[in-house]
Amino acid sequence: MIKLFRFLQPYRWYVALVVILVLLQSLSDLYLPTLMADIVDTGIVKGDTNYIIRVGGLMLLIAIGGTCCSVIASYFSAKSAIGFGRIVRAKIFHRVEQFSLHEFDQIGTASLITRTTNDTTQVQQILIIMLRMMIGAPLICIGGIIMALSQDVQLSWVFVAAIPVIIISILIITGKAIPLFKIMQLKIDKLNLVLDEGLTGVRVIRAFDRVRHEEQRFDAANTDLTNTAIKVNRTIAALMPLMMLLLNFTTIAIVWFGSIRINNGDMKVGALIAFLQYAMQIMFSLIMVSMMFVMLPRASASAERINKVLEIDPEIVDAKQLQRTGQQKGYVEFKHVTFSYPGAEQPALSDITFQANPGEVTAIIGGTGAGKSTLVGLIPRFYDIDEGSILIDGVDLRELAQEDLRSKIGFVPQKAVLFSGSIAENIRYGKEDATSEEIEHAARIAQATEFISDMKDGFDSTIAQGGNNVSGGQKQRLSIARALVRHPEIYIFDDSFSALDFKTDARLRSALKEETRASTVLIVAQRVSTVMDADRIIVLDEGKIVGIGTHRELMETSKVYYEIVSSQLSMEEIA
Structure with a gap:
């Protein structure tokens, strides 16, 4: 004492x-x-x-x-x-x-x-x-x-x-x-x-x-x-x-x-x-x-x-000698990354190597427990990796200040989290000084304007603790708007479209293309329809990359990807 x-x-x-x-x-x-x-x-x-x-x-x-x-x-x-x-x-x-x-x-x-x-x-x-x-x-x-x-x-x-x-x-x-x-x-x-x-x-x-x-x-x-x-x-x-x-x-x-x-x-x-x-x-x-x-x-x-x-000394601390990132904005590279959860017998990710460039959409797909969410969770440095390195604009993220690193990222988690307060306050959580116009623009891109306008007080409508007074799809769209208002260099969508219907999903992805044109976009998804148009698709299986390429390339070269597509689309749609 x-x-x-x-x-x-x-x-x-x-x-x-x-x-x-x-x-x-x-x-x-x-x-x-x-x-x-x-x-x-x-x-x-x-x-x-x-x-x-x-x-x-x-x-x-x-x-x-x-x-x-x-x-x-x-x-x-x-x-x-x-x-x-x-x-x-x-x-x-x-x-x-x-x-x-x-x-x-x-x-x-x-x-x-x-x-x-x-x-x-x-x-x-x-x-x-x-x-x-x-x-x-x-x-x-x-x-x-x-x-x-x-x-x-x-x-x-x-x-x-x-x-x-x-x-x-x-x-x-x-x-x-x-x-x-x-x-x-x-x-x-x-x-x-x-x-x-x-x-x-x-x-x-x-x-x-x-x-x-x-x-x-x-x-x-x-x-x-x-x-x-x-x-x-x-x-x-x-x-x-x-x-x-x-x-x-x-x-x-x-x-x-x-x-x-x-x-x-x-x-x-x-x-x-x-x-x-x-x-x-x-x-x-x-x-x-x-x-x-x-x-x-x-x-x-x-x-x-x-x-x-x-x-308790936090496991994740800023390096004594911090470095600045290079000229590129949003360049992400994994080099032979291996990561294990504390106490786990097997690594959650093994020897992961890929690049994600600004202006491109990199999608990550795989079965349940393949390590998709774990992979994108390493970019904001929620955990430190065991081996290898993750580079942001050419600099190992362990050499960056955590605040600077995360200021570059707009993260939409797998489980949408909202805070008690108004809708505007929840969207502004991504950018404290966001104007009303920026908030409305982010909501429009996230396809949230329609249900917000139907609410009694619009953007001033109250969100209950945990967002319990809105649906799962509405929570996801507000979470996406929160990331969009930030205008980050790197967007991470961790299975953030799962609660949306196919029509809203398609409209949202179409609007995102224009909005995120200059940024690096990483999408984790279960639906093949969500990732088919990506510039690069990474296929994970049991924590390992078993295929990288476009949809057409992977259909010919990756058995795992073909099985995922076959389980979701009819033969006519595949053809």
Whole structure:
């Protein structure tokens, strides 16, 4: 957890102020019992009313001062902790944005959400407590012991018996709680995962009548978390009654032995009252420490999970010496590229070599699992390759800044992803400063204008989270418009026409020819009709290129391509 406290640097003056204020508050609390003893032993016993009023007034001023210090310290400790939480969340999000897809898969989206929200909140809360109790409680405890000794040394032997018992009790209970808190955070991850899948996959769940199954999954994860929470809280719940029991026994012992000393004339009544108050302060400070130890294990587990995210070095990083691309705009070349997914036994792509030039359409076709989407996903550098090189305008993309590389690319993913907001905002996602005319032009090329104009608010119509209020074909067309508005040097369409009917598909490809004339276009498709007119068709089979050429050339030279065509077109259409 200490590693995370480096993010308190912007609030170091607030923290220093809190330390000073807590110190002043603690001193005021420690001084009050001594004044009370003076009032009893000097003012009340001797009947000196003026002394009582004078010392009582001083007590009132000190109490007010201590209260003001406490209120101001609470304000600045909360301000520091909340600011710390904001910085930590921002750091996690920034680091996660740098992750490759492999690192996303390694940790899991649900766990990343939990670490950004729940775990950060746990550390934030313990920080507030630490700023107040970590300083105040030890000071009160040590100061209370010193002041109690100043009142009566012999009676202080009560603490020698009580304090070790309290400390041992705290250590035993927190020792049992720490492993349970770590398990509890994992259970929260599991619950978030089940909840996320249940909400995002609601259409599939209802279509296959699996609502009851998902309810059982959620109930199982929820019950698992609940049982763990009950177990850990049952352990922690034993701490407070135990502390109060020890506190009461300590009070009884002090009154018992103190009365004997008063009866023997070795101690004054005021000193016993002061001693009793110091004992209460000491015991309550230990209870505060115990409460901090209750929350510390969970916060420690959360801090460890946060640090794991922040300590991950992204696999994909920019080279130290960045290069500029050559004069060509959008030239793509694969040279003997081999790529394997982490943990896979066989490469997803093996010895891939081809060129894609500006002004040309390069289509990629093959069976399911042939590696088509994997191949085009390497161009924006979602993953780093194992062997070979991928050149963009003559420069290895690993030598380019990721921001510069991706600014050259208009990527339309296989699964169309839209964000909550208006249609215009979703299209403008491809280019922040896109004008209304550019947005409308991109939508027209993407064949989206027709359904947009039918919507009540046109381009200002609201898109729900995940685009759930538009059809699959509409989502694909909006995703294509988002890429078009960018006017990139390289277009990548990863099976982006699969949800379109043949008529819309044909109109869209016809409009794209003119729009992308100066750019490099790579199309991944299942339909033969989508790739037949391409300047170059690459046929993949089990991660290897088994044919490159035009449609006519491949019909004569590639058995795999011929089988794909035969499965989709009639003999008359083939001829």
